[in-house]
Amino acid sequence: MKKLDDMHPLSATLFFLCVTLIPMFIPYPIITAVSFIGAAVYVTVQEGRASVRTHLWVGLLFVILTLVNPLISHKGATILFMINDTPVTLEALLYGLNSAAGLSSVVYWFAAFARIMDSEKLLCVFSVISARAALVMSCALRYIPLIRAQFRKTKTAQRSLGLYSDGNIVDKIRGDMRVFSVVITWALENGIVTADSMAARGCGSAKRTAFTTERFTAFDAFAAAAAAVLTGVCAAAALYDRLDIAFYPDIVMSEGSLLGAAAQAAYIILAAVPTILSAGVDIRWRYLRSRA
Amino acid sequence: MAILTVKGVSFKYPLCERAAVKNVSFGLEEGEFVILCGAGGSGKSTLLRCLKREVIPNGEFTGTVSVAGEDTADMDTSRSAAVIGFVSQECEQQIVTDKVWHELAFGLESIGAAEDEIALRVAETAAFFGLNDKLHMDTAALSGGEKQLLALAAVMVMRPKILVLDEPSSQLDPIAARSFAETVRRLNRDRNITVIIAEHRLDNILPFADRLMLLKDGELVLCEYRDSAVSSGDEGLLSEMPATVRIGHELGCGGRYPCDVNSARHFITGSFKNDVRITEKEKRPLGEEKALEIKNVTYRYERDGKDIIDGLTLSVFKGEVFALLGANGSGKTTALSLISGGLRAVSGSIKVFGKRLKDYKNNSLYTGTLAMLPQDVTTLFLHNTVREELEEMHIEQIPFGLEKYLDKHPYDLSGGERQLLALAKVLAVRPRLLLLDEPTKSLDAQSRGRLLKILYELRQSGMTIVIVTHDTEFCAECADRCAVLFMGRALSPVPAAQLLADNDFFTTPASLISRGHYDLAVTPEDVITLCRKNGRKDR
Numbered sequence: 001m002k003k004l005d006d007m008h009p010l011s012a013t014l015f016f017l018c019v020t021l022i023p024m025f026i027p028y029p030i031i032t033a034v035s036f037i038g039a040a041v042y043v044t045v046q047e048g049r050a051s052v053r054t055h056l057w058v059g060l061l062f063v064i065l066t067l068v069n070p071l072i073s074h075k076g077a078t079i080l081f082m083i084n085d086t087p088v089t090l091e092a093l094l095y096g097l098n099s100a101a102g103l104s105s106v107v108y109w110f111a112a113f114a115r116i117m118d119s120e121k122l123l124c125v126f127s128v129i130s131a132r133a134a135l136v137m138s139c140a141l142r143y144i145p146l147i148r149a150q151f152r153k154t155k156t157a158q159r160s161l162g163l164y165s166d167g168n169i170v171d172k173i174r175g176d177m178r179v180f181s182v183v184i185t186w187a188l189e190n191g192i193v194t195a196d197s198m199a200a201r202g203c204g205s206a207k208r209t210a211f212t213t214e215r216f217t218a219f220d221a222f223a224a225a226a227a228a229v230l231t232g233v234c235a236a237a238a239l240y241d242r243l244d245i246a247f248y249p250d251i252v253m254s255e256g257s258l259l260g261a262a263a264q265a266a267y268i269i270l271a272a273v274p275t276i277l278s279a280g281v282d283i284r285w286r287y288l289r290s291r292a
Numbered sequence: 293m294a295i296l297t298v299k300g301v302s303f304k305y306p307l308c309e310r311a312a313v314k315n316v317s318f319g320l321e322e323g324e325f326v327i328l329c330g331a332g333g334s335g336k337s338t339l340l341r342c343l344k345r346e347v348i349p350n351g352e353f354t355g356t357v358s359v360a361g362e363d364t365a366d367m368d369t370s371r372s373a374a375v376i377g378f379v380s381q382e383c384e385q386q387i388v389t390d391k392v393w394h395e396l397a398f399g400l401e402s403i404g405a406a407e408d409e410i411a412l413r414v415a416e417t418a419a420f421f422g423l424n425d426k427l428h429m430d431t432a433a434l435s436g437g438e439k440q441l442l443a444l445a446a447v448m449v450m451r452p453k454i455l456v457l458d459e460p461s462s463q464l465d466p467i468a469a470r471s472f473a474e475t476v477r478r479l480n481r482d483r484n485i486t487v488i489i490a491e492h493r494l495d496n497i498l499p500f501a502d503r504l505m506l507l508k509d510g511e512l513v514l515c516e517y518r519d520s521a522v523s524s525g526d527e528g529l530l531s532e533m534p535a536t537v538r539i540g541h542e543l544g545c546g547g548r549y550p551c552d553v554n555s556a557r558h559f560i561t562g563s564f565k566n567d568v569r570i571t572e573k574e575k576r577p578l579g580e581e582k583a584l585e586i587k588n589v590t591y592r593y594e595r596d597g598k599d600i601i602d603g604l605t606l607s608v609f610k611g612e613v614f615a616l617l618g619a620n621g622s623g624k625t626t627a628l629s630l631i632s633g634g635l636r637a638v639s640g641s642i643k644v645f646g647k648r649l650k651d652y653k654n655n656s657l658y659t660g661t662l663a664m665l666p667q668d669v670t671t672l673f674l675h676n677t678v679r680e681e682l683e684e685m686h687i688e689q690i691p692f693g694l695e696k697y698l699d700k701h702p703y704d705l706s707g708g709e710r711q712l713l714a715l716a717k718v719l720a721v722r723p724r725l726l727l728l729d730e731p732t733k734s735l736d737a738q739s740r741g742r743l744l745k746i747l748y749e750l751r752q753s754g755m756t757i758v759i760v761t762h763d764t765e766f767c768a769e770c771a772d773r774c775a776v777l778f779m780g781r782a783l784s785p786v787p788a789a790q791l792l793a794d795n796d797f798f799t800t801p802a803s804l805i806s807r808g809h810y811d812l813a814v815t816p817e818d819v820i821t822l823c824r825k826n827g828r829k830d831r
Contacts, residue, residue, distance in 0.1 A: 120391060120428070131401065141390040145432055150671070156634045157671035161685070162658035162721055182674045189703045190385040197386035197443075199346040201399035201450065202373025211397040211410045213428075 001219070003281050004274050008220040009121035010128060012113075015223065018231040019270050020109045023102045026234060028243040028253075030264050032101040038271025039108030045278050046112055054111055062104040069096030075248040095247040112274070120213060127210035134210050139194075143187070151183045230266040237263030293361060294319035295486050296454055301342050301355030303335075308351075312338040314510040316355075320488065322453075325480045325500050328490040329532050330507035332706050332736045336490045339507060340458045343488070344378045359453060370403035377447035381459040381734070383439040387446075392434070393418075393427040395442055399450045413449050421445040421475070435620065437468025441475060448479065455479065457489040461496070462707070462734045465620055465762045473497050492736045495534040495801065499552045504529070522549040532737050535765070535801040535816045542820045556805045560819065565826040570811045571818050573789075576611075576772060582646070583725050583756035584608040584631065589640030590780075591623075591630055600626050602780030604640070613747065613757045615767040615788060617798050618777035624760040625667065627777065628727050631758070632664040633657055644725060663723035667730045669714035673702040678713055685720035692716055692746065708739025715746065725756045732763045744769055765800045768792050768814040789814050 004012050023035040040058075044051045069092050071083075076091030117125075119141050127134035158179060198204075237243050242260035246252045254260055296319065303313040312335045320326060330336045341347045343357055345364050357364050364372050380386055389395045396417055400410045418424050421441055426434070434442060440460060447455070457476065461469035473496035479485045480500065491497055504521035506514035506529050514521055514529065521529065522537055530541055536556035540549045543564075550556035584607065591601040600623040608614045618624045629635040631642060633649055642649045644662055652661065666672065675681050679698040682690060690698070692712040697705060702713060711731065718726070732740050747770050750757060761767060767774055767788055775785035776798055792799045792814040793807060799814075806813040810822045 123391075123394070135389070135401075138389040138391070138394055142387070142431060146384070153666070153668060154671040156629070157664075157666045157668075158674070160632050160634065160658055160662075160664045160666075161672065161717065162655050178674055185703070186670060190382075193380065193382045193385035194388055196347045197380070198388055198398075198402075200344060200373065200378040201446065202346070202370050202402040203398075205369035205373055205402060206404035209401045209404050209407060209410065211394075211401050211407055211414075213393060 001277065001280055001284070002217075003278050005116050005278075007223060008214050008216045009117065009124045010216070011220040011224040011227075012116060012121070013125055015227045015270075015274070016109060016113045018227045019274075020106050022231065022234050022267055022270070023105055026238050026243050027098055027102050028245055028264075029098050029101075031234075031243065031267050032098055032105065034264075034268050034271050035105040036101040036108070038268075038275065039105045039112065042275045042278070043108055043112050045275050046115060054108070058104045058107055058111075061107060062100050065100035065103055066093070066096045069093070069099065077249040091247045091249065091251060094251065098245075098247075124212040124214045127212055131208035131210035135208070147183060147187050150186055151179060154179045154183055154186075227270065230270045233259075233266040234263045293322075295322040295324075295360055296320040296343070296488075297356075297358045297361070298343065299356045299358075301339070301357065302353075303338050303342050303349075304352040305338075305349065306351050310510070312351075312510050313342060316507075316510075316512045318505065318512060318515050320454075320486055320503075322486055323480065323484045324486050324502045325477070325497075326486075326488045326503045326505060327494065327497060327501045328488060328505045328507060329494075329529055330490075331528060331531075332708055332738055334507045335510040336507055337458055338510075340378075340456050340488070340490060343454075343456050344376045345372050347378055373399070373403060374450040375453055377444075377450065377452035377455045379440070379443050379447055379455070379457050379460050381462045383436050383443065383463055386443050387431045387439055390430055390432070391427075392423060392429050392431055392442060395431055395446050396423070396427075396449055398446060403450070413451075417445050417449045420448070435468070437464050437472065440464060440468070440472055444472070444475065452485070454486045454488070457487065457491075459490050459492060459734075462492045467620070469493070470496050473500070476500075492734070493534070494532060495536075498534060498537070518551070519548060522551075536805065539802070539805065539816050539819055539823075542816075543823050553801055553804045556801075560805055560823065561809050563828055564809075564823040565829050566809050566822075568822060568825050569809075571813065571821050571825075578612055578772065579610040581610045582607050583610045583612070583644070584758065585641075585643040585646075586631070587641050587643075589630060589637045589642060591626060591635060591637050599638075599780050601630065601637075604777075604781055606775065606782045606785070608756060608758055610756055611751070611754050612772045613751055613759065613770055614785070615759045615761060615771035615774040616777055616782065617761065617764065617767065617774055617791075622777045623780055624777055625729055628664065628729050628758070628760050632662060632727055634664075658721060660722050660724070662725045662727065663718040663721050664727040665711075665714055665718050665729060665731060667733065669710050670703065672714045672717050676701055678702060678705070681713060681717060682720075685717050687716060687720050690716075691719070692742075706739075707734045708736060708742065711735060711739065711743065712746075715743075719750075723755070725758070726750065728757065728759045728761075730761055730763075731759065732761065732766045740766070764792060764798060765802075765815070768800045768802070 004015065019035070023032050040055065043054055047054065070088045073092045073095070074087050074089065076089030078090035079087040080090055080093070081088055123134050123138055126137050158175065237259045240259060242254050242257045243263055244254045298319070299317050301313060301316045302311050304311040316339060328336050328340065338349065341349055342353060359375050367375070387395055388398055393414060396414045397410050400413055418427055423442065423445060431439065431442065455476070461472045464472060476487055476489070477500045480487045489497060501518045503515065503517055505512060506526060508528060514524065514526060516524065522533065525541065530538060536550045536553060539556055540559060545559050550559050586604055586606040589601055589604040590599050592599045604627060616624055616627065626635065630637050644657070649657065673681055675684065677699055678694060681702060692715070694713060694716060697709060702710065705713060731743060735743065747757065759771065771788040773785045774788045774791050775782040789812045793803050793812045802816045802819050803814045806819045810819065813819045813822055
């Protein structure tokens with residue numbers, strides 16, 4: 001058993017893709033609700049106290065998204081009240097609620113995903129696509145901060161030559177432009193040294209190996225397969241219209257069916273697994289420690 | 293059998309009339325440690341690059357380079373990349389990837405080695421270089437010295453037979469340079485790696501060298517075992533030699549030149565009397581007026597971080613040359629940035645010519661009052677030619693012999709020339725207080741001498757100069773007073789000779805050679821003068 005954090009990045013990425021894509025393509029209330037709750041709980045488990053900030057931001061987004069729809073969409077049979085002679089309907093409100101849950105859960109999942117995927121894991125995902133792509137990414141990760149630092153240094157140096165005036169905004173922008181252009185020259189010039197250093201170590205002389213620090217284990221394979229199967233069930237249910245919902249003019253949902261129920265159960269498992277794994281690993285750790 | 297055989301190598305850059313390297317031939321035995329000497333522009337770098345097929349510059353190349361009898365031009369690409377390792381001086385730019393482990397793996401990835409082999413090689417190399425606890429670090433977070441060690445390690449992963457090093461420690465501080473030199477020596481002695489190295493400062497590596505080569509205008513004029521090369525008395529070679537050898541040569545030490553401090557000390561104390569122990573130097577009267585007054589200044593980079601500058605108090609008098617020494621990360625550069633207004637102190641006050649920094653309004657600090665030469669002088673350049681750079685600062689009379697380079701791109705200048713151009717730009721604002729951040733870093737002996745002369749002239753003209761440096765020998769040559777920066781404070785400033793003659797680390801080789809025997813002799817010239825004055829001991 002491994003936390004999502006410790007899984008092979010490919011499995012983890014597949015997992016996140018499944019768990020976020022399903023509520024995006026199947027906006028079925030139970031699915032969106034499960035996604036929202038599952039993500040919120042996972043973020044809480046993952047970040048602990050620091051999650052309060054994430055919750056506040058996502059909560060704000062959730063409220064706004066919920067309220068915007070009934071204000072612009074006036075379809076629906078059940079009128080709740082009137083604003084300036086335009087009706088606000090229950091169906092539009094529920095529609096807003098459903099899509100808000102879906103969208104904000106995606107934000108949640110991405111926050112969790114970003115926390116897990118550091119540059120080394122991202123590199124590993126890229127290296128599956130191609131060793132060259134991975135190299136390009138690694139270079140970019142190195143060079144962007146370097147160029148930013150050079151920009152800052154150049155700006156300070158130029159200021160101390162008295163060539164920058166700090167009062168006038170036009171002068172400031174003009175100064176920044178000049179510094180920016182010279183930093184580009186600098187980057188190209190340095191690129192030559194880097195290119196030499198790459199060539200000196202045989203870059204381009206043979207088919208690149210993509211070396212990563214990650215190892216793909218049986219558990220990673222199992223997790224990936226499980227995610228694929230569970231997603232398959234959901235996809236089948238969607239294809240056979242077992243998870244359909246229409247909001248206007250009246251709310252109509254697919255009738256209960258075995259496939260629909262299975263798909264809902266599958267998604268519940270999918271959304272709960274990250275939390276279960278995290279909690280499970282923690283509990284086992286404490287248990288092992290207490291016995292030591 | 294010779295491990296490296298170079299036959300008739302010549303090289304000409306496009307659009308150049310003269311060849312940069314002319315018909316160079318030599319052979320190296322396995323396990324030799326060879327230093328390539330030569331003044332700036334003599335073609336050292338070009339020759340070293342010609343040795344490795346992958347980094348030969350654009351231009352006309354003729355001749356052959358063979359490793360263990362096999363012409364490198366005929367090797368397949370992965371093998372020729374691996375067999376000769378190349379490290380250049382740019383510690384920042386030769387690192388390609390963002391993580392230390394990935395940088396180590398890079399070469400083997402390139403030649404398509406199997407993953408398991410890569411892992412084993414990386415493990416082994418990391419252990420040898422002591423990089424184990426840094427494997428998952430960002431390469432950007434390493435210090436300059438660590439970066440250069442990583443660059444060397446990343447080459448050693450490929451198990452080269454020959455290491456070609458092009459001024460590898462010219463951008464490092466003395467301690468990092470020393471540990472780099474010792475690592476190279478370890479590779480040479482323990483792993484039988486043949487080393488050919490060019491370096492600005494030979495103090496660290498001369499004792500390890502088996503052979504010296506001297507390049508003059510692209511021609512190899514000397515390729516001899518160390519002792520006979522040194523005693524050949526070639527002026528060009530001697531000017532690059534460390535203080536120990538120069539002192540030995542000036543005082544006629546005979547056949548065996550002292551290559552390290554101990555043997556030079558034996559020579560001096562054994563051969564010369566010490567009736568006169570001190571040279572009379574004229575004392576420069578210091579003004580009473582303060583050019584710079586720092587009181588209780590504190591600075592930190594992050595709100596919850598620790599104070600880098602912690603209660604710094606310091607006064608520099610008008611017309612004085614003041615040097616600030618200190619270990620890496622002791623806050624020297626930070627202190628300069630605070631003085632120049634690049635950073636703003638958290639507390640305390642900084643006065644420049646009696647006026648507080650914040651009372652200098654509208655750039656008036658930077659017009660006619662204060663100027664700073666940063667460590668990385670390329671940050672001062674904005675244009676495509678030297679001419680434009682100078683015109684921007686309204687410089688009409690071209691200083692420092694820069695006429696020759698007017699149409700060159702500033703980036704195409706050598707380290708020394710860049711420094712001069714930067715200095716010209718900085719001086720154009722007619723500062724009364726000049727701040728220099730590591731001005732001798734990456735300068736060869738020649739450019740260093742030229743910079744020294746310029747500083748003498750500026751001092752004569754009454755300019756106040758504050759230098760932050762690791763280079764104690766430079767400090768001995770030009771500073772009136774120095775202070776050591778430690779724990780964010782400047783320990784009390786004393787006359788430069790006194791500080792350098794009193795300390796074991798913040799000192800010069802000349803002082804280490806002569807202390808006990810003579811007093812306050814901190815430059816080779818001091819030692820030579822005293823020895824001559826005293827005369828030889830009677831046998």
